Amino acid sequence: LTLIAIVAASLLLLVHVAALPTGLLVRSIKAGSHVVGPSIAAAGMATFAAFAGHLLSASPRLIDRAVATELTSGTVAALDFSFSVITVPGIAFGTVFVIAALPRLAKALRDGDHLALVSLARWAGISVALAAAFGLALMIDPDFFVRILFARGAFGDESVRLTGRIIWWHALA
DSSP, X not given: OHHHHHHHHHHHHHHHHHTSOTTHHHHHHHHGGGOOOHHHHHXXXXXXXXXXXXXHHHHHHHHXXXXXXXXXXXXXXXXXXXXXXXXXXXXXXXXXXXXXXXXXXXXXXXXXXXXXXXXXXXXXHHHHHHXXXXXXXXXXXXXXXXXXXXXXXXXXXXXXXXXXXXXHHHHHO
């Protein structure tokens, strides 16, 4: 797992370096440590922030895998199914809101439009409330959701209970 994490992190770093503006990396390497420019500093900080964010967001999955190696048969699959159920609302509410809100946020900040910022904050609150409601619904009866989504003959009672128990914890988080 450690080797996989190191390889994945290295590939992620290469992707971010490749995404830098053309010539920026070459200019910064040639200039050495004497470079003092806002564009290079900003690119470096953005790359570092994105890289750190990706590593932090990947750590729960690595922990899942590490813990699952010590558990009974079927636990890794249950973790995967549970995480998939939780990821859907996260993507739906989080990503859709950000895609829709980011241009409006930039415009409101540029124009100093306080009412637009209040409206965006309201929509952000609604989005968080919907995600929380989904998490609460999953916590109330996780086995019900597992049976609807996955059972249909493929999951036995033991698998439903194990996946439901993990979904409960993921939903709480």
